[in-house]
Every structure is written in structure tokens, then in C-alpha cells.
Amino acid sequence: MAIALVHGQCADPADPTEPIPQDPIAMTSRFSPDCRVLVFRRVVLALCWLPVWALASPARGPGEAAPRERISIDGGWRFHLGDAPGSDWRLSYDVRPKVSGVDDAKAADTEPTAGVAVSDAGARVLKAWILPTGNAFIADPAKRYARPAGDPGARVPYVQAGFDDRSWQRVDLPHDWAIAGPFIEKGPGGGMGRLPTAGIGWYRRKLDIPRADAGRRIFLDVDGAMSYAEVWLNGHLVGGWPYGYASWRVDLTPYVVPGGVNQLAIRLDNPPDSSRWYPGAGLYRNVWLVVTDPVHVAHWGTTVTTPEVSPQRASVALRVAIDNDSSAPAEVSVASSVYPIDGHGVIDGQAVAHLAPASLNVPAHGQASVEGNTVVSHPRLWGPPPGQKPNRYVAVTTVSRDGRVVDRYQTRFGIRAIRFDPNRGLFVNGEHVPIRGVNRHDDLGALGTAFNLRAAQRQLEELQAMGCNALRMSHNPPAPELLELADRMGFLVMDEIFDCWYRQKNPLDFHLIFRDWHEQDLRAMLRRDRNHPSVFLWSVGNEVGEQYTGEAGAAVARELCDIVHQEDPTRPATASMNYAKSNMPFPAALDVISLNYQGEGIRDTPFFAGTKAIHTLPQYGAFHAKFPDKMILSSETASAFSTRGVYLFPVTDQISAPVRDGSGGDSAHQLVSAYGLYAVDFGSSPDKVFRALDQHPYVAGEFVWTGWDYLGEPTPYYSARSSYCGLIDLAGFPKDSYFLYQARWRPDLPMAHILPSWTWPDRVGKITPVHVFTSGDSGELFLNGRSLGRRVKGPFQYRLRWDEVRYEPGVLKVVTYKAGRVWATDEVRTAGAAAKLVVSPDRTVIRDDGRDLSFVTVRVEDARGTLVPDADNPLEFSVTGPGEIVATDNGDPRSFVPFPSHQRPAFNGLCLVIVRSIPGHPGPIVVRASGAGLQDGTATVSAEASAR
Ligand code: GAL
Numbered sequence: 001m002a003i004a005l006v007h008g009q010c011a012d013p014a015d016p017t018e019p020i021p022q023d024p025i026a027m028t029s030r031f032s033p034d035c036r037v038l039v040f041r042r043v044v045l046a047l048c049w050l051p052v053w054a055l056a057s058p059a060r061g062p063g064e065a066a067p068r069e070r071i072s073i074d075g076g077w078r079f080h081l082g083d084a085p086g087s088d089w090r091l092s093y094d095v096r097p098k099v100s101g102v103d104d105a106k107a108a109d110t111e112p113t114a115g116v117a118v119s120d121a122g123a124r125v126l127k128a129w130i131l132p133t134g135n136a137f138i139a140d141p142a143k144r145y146a147r148p149a150g151d152p153g154a155r156v157p158y159v160q161a162g163f164d165d166r167s168w169q170r171v172d173l174p175h176d177w178a179i180a181g182p183f184i185e186k187g188p189g190g191g192m193g194r195l196p197t198a199g200i201g202w203y204r205r206k207l208d209i210p211r212a213d214a215g216r217r218i219f220l221d222v223d224g225a226m227s228y229a230e231v232w233l234n235g236h237l238v239g240g241w242p243y244g245y246a247s248w249r250v251d252l253t254p255y256v257v258p259g260g261v262n263q264l265a266i267r268l269d270n271p272p273d274s275s276r277w278y279p280g281a282g283l284y285r286n287v288w289l290v291v292t293d294p295v296h297v298a299h300w301g302t303t304v305t306t307p308e309v310s311p312q313r314a315s316v317a318l319r320v321a322i323d324n325d326s327s328a329p330a331e332v333s334v335a336s337s338v339y340p341i342d343g344h345g346v347i348d349g350q351a352v353a354h355l356a357p358a359s360l361n362v363p364a365h366g367q368a369s370v371e372g373n374t375v376v377s378h379p380r381l382w383g384p385p386p387g388q389k390p391n392r393y394v395a396v397t398t399v400s401r402d403g404r405v406v407d408r409y410q411t412r413f414g415i416r417a418i419r420f421d422p423n424r425g426l427f428v429n430g431e432h433v434p435i436r437g438v439n440r441h442d443d444l445g446a447l448g449t450a451f452n453l454r455a456a457q458r459q460l461e462e463l464q465a466m467g468c469n470a471l472r473m474s475h476n477p478p479a480p481e482l483l484e485l486a487d488r489m490g491f492l493v494m495d496e497i498f499d500c501w502y503r504q505k506n507p508l509d510f511h512l513i514f515r516d517w518h519e520q521d522l523r524a525m526l527r528r529d530r531n532h533p534s535v536f537l538w539s540v541g542n543e544v545g546e547q548y549t550g551e552a553g554a555a556v557a558r559e560l561c562d563i564v565h566q567e568d569p570t571r572p573a574t575a576s577m578n579y580a581k582s583n584m585p586f587p588a589a590l591d592v593i594s595l596n597y598q599g600e601g602i603r604d605t606p607f608f609a610g611t612k613a614i615h616t617l618p619q620y621g622a623f624h625a626k627f628p629d630k631m632i633l634s635s636e637t638a639s640a641f642s643t644r645g646v647y648l649f650p651v652t653d654q655i656s657a658p659v660r661d662g663s664g665g666d667s668a669h670q671l672v673s674a675y676g677l678y679a680v681d682f683g684s685s686p687d688k689v690f691r692a693l694d695q696h697p698y699v700a701g702e703f704v705w706t707g708w709d710y711l712g713e714p715t716p717y718y719s720a721r722s723s724y725c726g727l728i729d730l731a732g733f734p735k736d737s738y739f740l741y742q743a744r745w746r747p748d749l750p751m752a753h754i755l756p757s758w759t760w761p762d763r764v765g766k767i768t769p770v771h772v773f774t775s776g777d778s779g780e781l782f783l784n785g786r787s788l789g790r791r792v793k794g795p796f797q798y799r800l801r802w803d804e805v806r807y808e809p810g811v812l813k814v815v816t817y818k819a820g821r822v823w824a825t826d827e828v829r830t831a832g833a834a835a836k837l838v839v840s841p842d843r844t845v846i847r848d849d850g851r852d853l854s855f856v857t858v859r860v861e862d863a864r865g866t867l868v869p870d871a872d873n874p875l876e877f878s879v880t881g882p883g884e885i886v887a888t889d890n891g892d893p894r895s896f897v898p899f900p901s902h903q904r905p906a907f908n909g910l911c912l913v914i915v916r917s918i919p920g921h922p923g924p925i926v927v928r929a930s931g932a933g934l935q936d937g938t939a940t941v942s943a944e945a946s947a948r
Contacts, residue, residue, distance in 0.1 A: 067399075067407045069291040070221075073205065077283070078168035079177065080158070080202045083267075087156045091267060093228045093242055094118075094127045099507040102273045104188035105718035108639075109578050109602075109614055109682045112503040112545030115511040126152055126230060126237065127516075133239035133250055134520030136299065137527075139566065152237055158202050159232035161263035165204050172850075177201050177282040179448025179887075181898035183721055190718035191506075193278030193711035194896070195448075197226075203266045203283055207233075207252075211259030217292045217325050218252045219299075220264070223285035223480055226449065228269040234262060242513050243521050244270075244279060245442070245476035247528055249290075249299050253325070271508035276499065277441055278711030278722075280449025285479045293406040294326040297399060298367055300527035302411040304395060305570050309417040309429070314379040318355055318395050318411070319371040324362035332406070333357045334370050336397040340380060341412060343488060347394065352376050355395075382414025382533040383428045383490065384469045390414065390490035392533065414487065414533025420572060420592060420631040422624075425700035426536070428492075435492065435633055435701025436745045437470030438463060438727070441710035442478060445730040446887035446899040446914060448711070451479040454853045455914075458842065460485055462728055463707050466738055467745025472635055472703040475499035475542040477525045486534035493532065494594075494635065494703065496539035496576075497525050501556055503545025522560060526567035538564045538573045539635070543596060547580035554585035561589060576635040578602070578682070579614060582626035593623050596636035599699065600692035602682045607658060614682060620696040634693075634702040639683030641672040641716065641724040644735045644891050645869055645908030647756035648673035651769040653803060656685035659716050670717035670894050672724050675755065675771060676737040676799075680715055680725070686740050691796040704741065708732070709893065720893040729891030731912040732855060739773040744798060747775050750824040752816040757869035758828040760807050768807040772800040776816035776823035784810035832862035834871045837929045837937035841915070848882065848943040850919030858911040858929040858937060871909045875931040877902050882918045882943050883925030889914075906931075917943040 083091060097116040129152060131145040138144050157163045178197040185194065209218060220231065220238075227244030230237065233255040241248040256262055270281050301321035308315045316338060324330045335357040342348040355372035362368040380391035392414045399407040419427040426433050444455040456479070463471075470492040473482075477495060486493050501518070504511040522540065529535050540560035546553030557575055564573035572591030578598060580586035587593055602616040623632055641659055648671065652663055657678055659665040664678030672678060677685045683705070684692075693699055709726030722730050727738040739753035752774040760768060770788075772779050778792040779800045791800040800814075813827035838859045846852040860871035879885055887899040890907035897904050904911055915927055922945040930936045 067293060067405050068296065068409065069289075071289040071291070073207065073287050073289050074173040077171050077173060077175070077203050077205045078165040079171045079175065079282075080165070080168040081177065081199060083200050083202075084157045087153075087158075090124060091153055091156065091230065092125050093130060093230065093240070093269065094125050094512070096271060096508055096512065099273055102188060102507060104191040107613065107681065108276065108713070108715065109543070110505075111548055111579070112500055112505045112543075115502055115504045116507065126240075129237050130230060130240040130242070131516065133241055133248065134517065134524075137520035137523040139519070139523075151235075153230075153232060154235045154237070158204065158267070159235050159263075159265040161234060161261050163204075168202075168204065171203075173283045173287055174285050174450040174452070175282045176280045176284045176448035176450040178280065179446075179450065180900050183896040183898065185896050188718075190714045190720060191277070191712055192272075192275050194721045195278060195711070197270050197279055197281040198272040199270060201268045201270070201282055203268075205264050207262040207264055207289065209256050209258050209262050213256075213291060214258040215294070217294055217296065218256050219249050219290040219292070220252050221247070221249050221288040221290050222283070223247045223287065223451070225266065225268055225283050225285075226270060226280050227274075230267045232265040243510065243517060246521050246524050247285070247477070247480060248524065273506050274508040275712070276505055277713045278443055278449070280443060282450075284449040285451045286481075295322065295324050295330045295332060295362060295399065295401055296407045297321070297397065297409040298323040302395070302397065302409065302531065304411055304413040304531050306415055309379070309381070309415055312378060314376045314415045315373060316353060316376055316395075316415070317371060317373050318397070319369055320397055320409075321367055321369040322360060322362050322399060323367050324364060327364050329364050330362045330401055332360050332362060333400045334360055334397060335400075336372065336395045338374065338376060338393050338395050341392050341394050345392075345412065345484070345488070352393070357400075376415065379415045381429050382416040382487075383431065384433055384492055385464075385490045387431050387433070388429060388490070390488060390533070392487060411531055412487070413531050416533055418536055420700075422627070422629055422631050423698045425631065425698065426492075433469065433492070435470045435703070436468055436741075437472055437492070437494070437701065437703035438468050438707030439472045439474040439636060439703050439705050440478075440707055441474060442476065443711045445708070445711070445732065446889040446912070448899075451481065452851065452853065453481055453485075454851070456482050457485055458732065458855060459708055460489055460491065462732065462734070464489060464491075466727065466734075466742045467749075468707060468741070470494070470701070470703065471707075472496065472539070474636075474706075477529065480528065483529060483532045483534060487532050491534050492536050493534040494537045494539055495525065495529050495535045496542060497522050498541045498544070501541060501544045501546050503549075505545075518560070519563060522563050523567055526564060530568045530571075536571065537592060538568070538571055539575055539594065540564065540573055541575040542635075543576055543578045547577055547584070547586050551585050554589045557586060557589035561591065574635075578636070581619065582622040587623065587627065591630065593627055593630050593632040594635040595619060595623065595632065596634070597639070597682050597684070599632075599634045599696070600637070600684045600689050608681070618692055620692065620699055624696070624698055631700050632698065633700040634689075636705045637684070637689040637702040638679060638686055639705040639725050640676060640679040640685050640737065642674035642676060642678070642735050642737060643671045643724060643893065644674060644729045644733055645757065646671045646674050649763075649766070649768065651675055651803065652677055655691075656688040665716060667717060670720050672716070674736045675769075676740050686737060687798045690744060690798050694796060709891070714893050717893075721896065722893040724893055730893070731889040731891035731910070733857075733891050733910050733912070736773070740799065743773045743775045749775055750818075751775050752779065752814055752824040752826040754812060754814050754826045754828050758809070758812050759831045759869050761809075763807040764809070765806055767803075768805055769801065769803040770805045770812060771802075772814045772816065772826070774800065774814075774816040774824060776818040779814045779816035781805075782813045782815070783808065829866050831866040831868045832864065834860045834868045834873055834934060835863040836861050836935035837875070837931060838865075839927055839929050839937035839939040841927065841939050841941050844940065845942050845944055846917050847946045848917045848920060848922045849946050850917055852917050852943075853886070854915045854941040856913040856915055856927050856939065856941070858906070858913060860906045860909045860931075860934065867909045869909050871906045873931045873934060874903065874905045875911055875929055877913045878928050879915060879925055880928075881925040882921035882923045883915050883927075883941065884918065885913055886916045887914045888912060915941060
């Protein structure tokens with residue numbers, strides 16, 4: 001199968017297509033007096049995004065409304081937990097099954113079971129009013145929903161403009177109401193992160209809609225709301241969207257009072273027992289007001305493809321859908337120009353191609369599309385580093401009516417050709433690119449799910465430094481800005497929509513609404529994300545229960561893949577399989593074979609003989625033989641566990657072993673050894689995964705489970721709060737395994753990494769195996785200057801092992817070699833007593849926009865500057881100057897210290913402090929760390945004025 005693609009990012013999700021406001025005073029006229037703070041935030045926000053999002057600004061005369069405005073309304077919300085007394089049951093989306101005794105700690109590969117049917121006959125719920133919100137994403141007009149009569153909830157106090165919400169909490173978005181805790185320490189709940197996500201949350205905010213907006217369309221765009229959102233404006237139920245990971249729009253226009261009071265109220269309802277990981281809670285992504293002419297580019301209404309790509313020329317096809325929300329037909333002219341953009345998304349040069357004006361008749365209350373083609377000569381291609389550069393373009397589309405510009409819309413895209421080769425893997429612009437990917441969950445550690453651009457960028461930077469070139473969005477679409485980052489940094493993305501279909505993994509998970517919403521949710525993701533050059537593959541599901549149901553399950557897979565092909569004929573569709581085998585109906589429905597753990601075998605060692613659960617011999621060969629025309633990749637590998645800085649003895653002499661007490665695990669203390677050899681029962685160590693990949697070179701590559709630790713799913717110890725499977729811990733500190741992947745994924749980077757740490761007063765004379773991860777091919781180990789011998793990596797070996805070393809204090813050093821020459825060295829030394837704190841910000845200059853962050857590492861060192869590897873000193877943090885501590889963490893999955901706390905013990909020598917600027921307040925921020933008996937550490941982060 002060969003598919004040539006060009007993809008762009010539609011301007012809508014993350015892109016103010018309106019010029020960035022330059023004049024804060026003029027801006028205030030858009031807001032009522034009680035919104036002055038918001039005005040400020042709006043300006044600041046717009047400015048801070050300038051380098052990221054600013055593109056060509058359409059010229060406009062004084063007083064003339066821009067054809068399209070996209071206004072951040074993240075500032076100035078009021079928030080309240082719980083419904084108004086007496087109103088709760090009337091506002092539910094639907095009736096839910098009653099559940100009790102949920103097993104929160106079940107293995108991830110437990111077979112999903114049939115969902116429970118609930119009768120809602122006669123129930124007064126709001127579902128019928130919410131369903132019409134998704135109509136634009138239902139292909140068959142006959143299946144769209146009509147809004148019933150009535151105005152449910154209109155009498156509820158929280159939706160009234162006159163309701164006094166001053167006692168509610170002031171919040172700015174993105175907001176995750178659960179992340180501050182406190183942790184729910186006892187009982188089940190480890191699966192969802194032990195944080196108070198469940199329950200009802202209300203958000204209220206006034207909107208300033210000037211009189212001049214009368215006659216324009218006013219939309220509310222929500223990038224993500226967890227979950228079951230219901231929106232009221234001025235007491236009228238407008239609509240809503242249940243799936244918490246979807247981006248969606250409601251049309252406020254019918255309920256807006258231009259020039260009057262406009263009270264927005266949003267109710268969210270997070271079920272318990274609804275997720276296998278921490279879902280977050282609240283309006284956790286950005287929220288926008290979009291104001292347009294009645295005739296305008298439809299929501300996510302542009303599609304860019306390139307049927308042909310070569311170094312000499314690329315053909316670019318642009319389809320533009322225009323909505324006419326007026327009662328008369330509209331004759332419009334649609335023209336577009338293509339410009340190169342730089343790494344920040346800013347136009348960088350003259351137009352390189354034009355799509356000539358095309359006339360289009362758009363029926364009243366209808367939609368029409370126009371498609372045009374052009375050619376870009378000598379295109380600058382988009383491709384993943386290090387071999388290629390992630391170059392991009394923007395198509396600027398102008399819609400005119402009677403000589404007046406009624407809309408201007410920008411679609412960013414990249415030009416690239418991707419080939420899915422069943423025998424050799426993935427090719428991008430002719431270069432073979434092995435997939436060196438990781439899975440990611442949506443949370444940002446101590447910041448929860450509240451999206452923060454810098455925090456997401458930091459995650460991706462650390463992954464890229466490891467050599468990672470691909471991300472799987474497990475198991476839901478990310479914030480739109482994350483895909484913008486992926487485009488900009490050159491990651492390949494497997495974008496995924498669901499973790500379950502009709503069959504449930506948790507009693508109140510998405511299966512409850514799959515029947516009613518799968519089409520809308522899937523089409524919404526595809527339309528939102530299909531122009532991103534980073535997205536190379538769509539996944540319609542992860543380890544769904546329908547793998548087990550033969551033809552019936554395959555039929556659901558086919559239905560979903562058909563939707564993918566309708567919305568995007570240029571990319572393949574897949575679903576990840578941990579159970580379905582090559583001879584079952586399920587994989588035949590998919591374009592690409594995505595295996596979870598099956599490639600290297602699941603519980604295929606004698607250790608598991610006779611036990612229940614999935615047993616599978618290595619499956620790459622069987623799938624390749626059965627589907628010689630389909631590319632195979634591993635969408636989940638490893639799920640190997642470790643606690644950063646923890647080494648447990650004895651160490652297995654196998655290359656992969658399950659975690660058990662006395663073998664990699666310590667259930668009493670909920671610790672897993674960081675040698676990188678121990679995995680979940682159905683998983684494998686990295687070494688075993690690498691061997692399987694190298695023995696089957698037709699496999700396109702892997703996505704490790706996971707790049708970063710995440711909140712929830714703390715297998716194997718469900719009394720903890722966060723996962724053990726990351727190569728990087730929750731605070732962002734690399735674990736040893738990080739370097740095992742770096743050694744493989746960056747073969748040209750001279751590096752060596754030695755483990756374990758070397759301060760073991762109780763182990764003098766005891767066997768303490770030493771392992772080295774290196775991109776070299778051999779190495780010699782020295783203990784206190786004495787050679788302990790030279791080791792060479794044999795075939796299918798990925799680490800150097802000295803398993804017979806007896807501990808003695810001092811210096812342990814490795815000198816590695818590649819092709820006979822010294823390549824890289826590393827050493828660890830025995831630490832003395834903890835003496836001082838060393839504070840190192842990841843960035844010493846941040847913007848004063850109230851969003852930018854510095855991630856500050858605090859190290860506990862001895863007097864000579866050696867990390868004290870088991871230091872757990874209680875520490876305290878403070879800042880002076882125009883900054884605040886948002887959260888702290890130390891990467892310990894067991895810690896129940898709330899994230900906002902300024903006090904936290906070090907964990908194995910390290911701690912993290914997350915510092916944020918104060919909007920509009922430049923200046924030096926001094927970060928201080930102190931601890932009893934330790935010399936304080938300080939560092940200065942300078943907040944600089946954002947460009948005005
Ligand atoms: C997989 C599953 C992931 C995660 C992982 C944990 O089976 O797809 O979502 O649960 O196991 O090891």
C-alpha cells in the first residue's frame with residue numbers, strides 16, 4: 001500500500017485567525033466593566049501566543065469588524081462543585097446503571113464484558129437536547145436529531161444571569177478541578193489516580209457581546225471538557241457534548257443578546273468508575289468565542305491533500321466547505337494563497353502558490369464546498385528529524401461576497417509523502433523511518449490534565465532527546481496544541497479515539513454512549529486533526545472487547561474504518577489488538593496491523609504455564625504471513641516497570657521477568673527495581689522487545705508503554721496514585737530505562753549510562769550487578785581503578801552486564817567502545833552525607849504571561865557535589881519576585897502529598913518545583929529550596945515582558 005499525503009492543520013482549533021490585538025485600550029471596549037481583568041488576560045494570552053500562532057493579519061480599516069474573530073475566554077470564570085439543591089437528577093444527561101464493588105485493580109488485559117443495558121423510559125434527562133449538538137457529524141441526514149420542545153433547566157438558579165456567584169471560586173482555564181486533591185488515600189481508586197474527579201462541576205462566566213455583533217454568528221468552541229458537558233446561555237439550554245476528550249462547538253447565536261448581559265453556564269458531570277486512568281475534571285483545555293459572518297468557512301471546514309509529491313513539485317488540493325447560516329442563498333468567491341511558515345508558525349516569505357477565485361452558491365441554511373488545486377515548486381517537505389525537517393505551509397483562504405471579504409481562514413499544513421511498506425515499514429519522503437515511539441496519556445503530572453503548552457513541550461523535548469520520533473495518543477485525541485507541537489517538532493502521530501466500544505472495561509465508561517456518539521466523536525476527531533502533517537495513522541480503538549466477538553466485532557471495526565476512509569481517504573485506519581489473532585475476523589477489517597505486546601509474545605515463558613489470562617506465542621510471523629499486504633507495527637510494547645532510583649536484589653539473570661516480591665518487586669513498599677528487566681505479566685522488558693523487532697525487520701517499529709509516567713493505573717501496586725511504566729517519572733526525571741532506549745534510538749550519539757547507584761553501606765562484599773546502556777558496542781568496567789573486565793554486546797543483546805560484581809564503596813566507571821575506538825564513558829560514585837541543595841531551572845528566562853513555566857530541579861548533594869541517591873529529606877520551597885509555585889512533585893508513585901504543596905520530601909535525591917510567571921509582571925523570580933541540616937539552594941528565573 002502506498003499513500004502520498006500532504007496534510008495541514010486547520011486554523012480553527014488553535015489559531016487566532018483574527019489579527020492579534022495590538023491595542024489593549026481598544027480591547028477594553030469589547031468587555032463590560034466587571035471583565036477588566038479578563039480583558040487583560042485576553043490581551044496577554046493573545047500576545048503570548050504571538051510567536052506560535054501569529055500568521056498574516058488581514059488589513060482592516062478603523063471601526064471595521066474583522067471577518068472572523070477567535071477570542072480566548074479562558075479568564076475570569078467562577079467555579080462550583082455540586083448542583084444547586086434539588087436540581088441534580090433533572091439535569092443528568094442520561095440514566096446510569098447503579099454500580100458497586102468495582103475492581104479497580106484488574107489487569108489491563110482483562111476481557112472487556114458486555115455493557116449493562118439501562119432503561120431510561122420515562123426518565124426526564126437532557127440527552128434529547130444534547131444529541132442535536134453533534135448533528136454536523138452524522139453523515140445520514142435522516143439520522144440527525146431534532147431538538148425537542150421545552151427549555152430544560154431554565155429555572156435552575158445556576159443558569160440564571162441574576163444568580164450571585166461571587167462566593168464561587170474564581171478560576172482561569174484550562175482548569176482541572178481534581179488535581180489539587182486531597183488524594184483519596186484508602187480504598188479502591190488507584191486506577192483513576194486517587195483524586196476527586198467524580199461529581200458535578202459548574203462553570204459560569206459573563207460574555208461581552210457588543211451590539212455591533214448583532215447579525216453575526218457566535219460560537220462557543222470548547223477544546224475539551226471532562227465530561228458530559230451541558231451549556232446554557234441566558235437560561236436556555238444550548239447543547240453539549242458527553243465525551244470528555246472531544247473538541248466541540250455549540251452555536252450560541254439564537255440565545256445571544258448583543259449589547260446586553262450574556263450569562264454562560266456549563267455543567268459537567270464526571271462519573272466514578274469510568275476510566276482506567278486519571279481522566280481529570282473540568283474545562284481542562286482552552287475555550288474560545290468564535291464570531292463570524294453568517295456566511296463563513298465551516299467548523300474544521302478545510303482539507304488539504306497533495307496527490308503528488310516530489311522534490312521538484314507538489315500538487316496541493318484544498319477543499320473548503322462554506323456554511324451559510326442566513327435565510328437567503330449566498331453567492332461567494334473563494335480564493336486561497338499558500339505561504340511558507342517558520343518554526344513558530346509565522347509566515348516566512350512570499351506566497352508560493354495561489355488557488356484562483358472560484359464562485360460558489362451556498363444555499364440558505366446550508367453548506368457547499370469548493371475544491372481547487374495548485375502546485376508548489378521545489379517544496380520544502382515536512383519530515384521527522386534527525387533525517388528531515390518539519391517544514392510547513394499555510395493556506396490563507398479568503399471568502400468574498402459582493403466584493404466584501406466575509407471570512408478569512410488559515411490552514412497550516414505540511415507537504416510529505418508517506419508509504420506503508422508491509423515488508424520494510426514506514427517511509428517518509430522516501431526515507432525509511434523506523435517508528436521509535438511512545439504512548440502518552442493526557443495528564444501533565446502535577447499539573448493534572450489542565451493543558452499547558454510549556455508543560456507539553458517539555459514532555460516532547462525530553463522524549464525527542466531520547467530519540468523518540470513518534471507518539472501514540474493513547475487512547476484519546478489530545479489537546480489541539482499538542483498536535484501543533486508535534487507538527488512543529490516533527491513527531492509522527494498515531495491519533496486514537498476510543499478505549500472501548502460497546503463492551504465495557506469499566507461500568508460507567510464510554511461504552512454507555514458508544515451507540516449514540518461514536519460517529520460524531522470519530523468524525524469530529526478526523527475533521528479536527530486531518531490537516532496535521534504529524535498524523536500518519538488513525539486508530540479507532542484500543543484493545544476493545546469486540547476483538548473477542550468474531551464477525552460481530554469485526555463489523556463494528558469495519559464501520560469505524562469506513563468512517564475514517566470517508567473523512568480522510570489519504571490515511572489508513574487501525575485498532576490495537578492484544579487478543580485478536582491473525583486467523584480471527586477482527587484484523588482483516590483494519591488497514592494496518594497494530595499489535596499490543598503480541599509481537600514479542602504474551603505470558604509465553606514457562607513461568608506462566610498453567611495460569612489463566614492471555615497466553616500468546618510471538619505473533620509477528622503469523623500476522624505477516626496472513627496479511628502480506630498490510631504493514632505491521634507494535635502500538636504497545638514493554639509495559640516494563642520501574643521506580644526511579646530503586647534497585648532491588650537479587651537481579652534476575654533473564655532478559656525479561658514478571659514483577660514479583662523478591663524478583664524486581666517489593667509489594668510491602670510498592671517499589672519496582674529500575675534495572676529495566678521487569679514487566680507487567682503480559683509485557684516484556686525492552687531487551688526482549690528489541691530482540692523481537694530485530695528478528696522481524698518488516699515490522700515498522702514500536703510505541704513503548706509509556707514515555708512518561710501518568711496519573712492512575714499504578715500497576716502493579718494499586719494502593720499508589722500513579723504509574724510505574726514510564727521511561728520518565730511523573731516529575732520528568734528520566735529513569736534508567738530512558739537511556740536503554742536512547743542507546744538504541746540515537747545510535748550516533750556517544751553515550752553510556754551506568755547503573756545502579758553506588759552508595760550501598762549494607763552491601764559491602766555482596767553481589768551487586770552492574771549494567772551499562774550504551775550506543776557503543778562494548779565496554780570495560782572499572783571499580784576503584786581496577787578493571788572488572790570487558791564485555792561485548794552479542795547478537796540481540798542490548799546492554800552490557802557485569803552480574804557478578806561485589807560491592808565496595810568508591811568509583812565505578814565504564815569506558816565504552818564503538819568499532820574499536822573509545823566512544824563514551826560514565827561513572828557513579830559513593831555519596832557521603834547529604835549536605836546541600838542544588839537548584840537548577842530548566843529555563844532561566846520565561847515570559848510574564850501567567851502561563852509560562854520554569855521546571856526547577858532540586859538535587860540533594862553531598863559536600864563534594866555527588867547526588868545522594870536515596871535522600872528523602874523533607875524540603876520546603878519558596879519564591880520571591882513576580883512568580884508563584886504552581887505545584888511540586890518528586891516522581892514517587894506512592895506520594896499522597898497534594899501537588900500544590902510547597903513542602904515535599906526529596907525522592908531518591910530529587911524534587912521538582914514548577915514555577916509560573918504572574919501576568920504582566922516582569923522581573924527576577926528567586927526560587928529557594930531549604931531542608932533541615934542542608935545548605936539552601938537558590939536560583940533565579942527571569943520573567944520577561946512578552947512582546948507587545
Ligand atoms: C495495555 C492497555 C494500556 C495500559 C497498559 C498497561 O493493555 O492498552 O491502556 O493499560 O496495558 O500496562
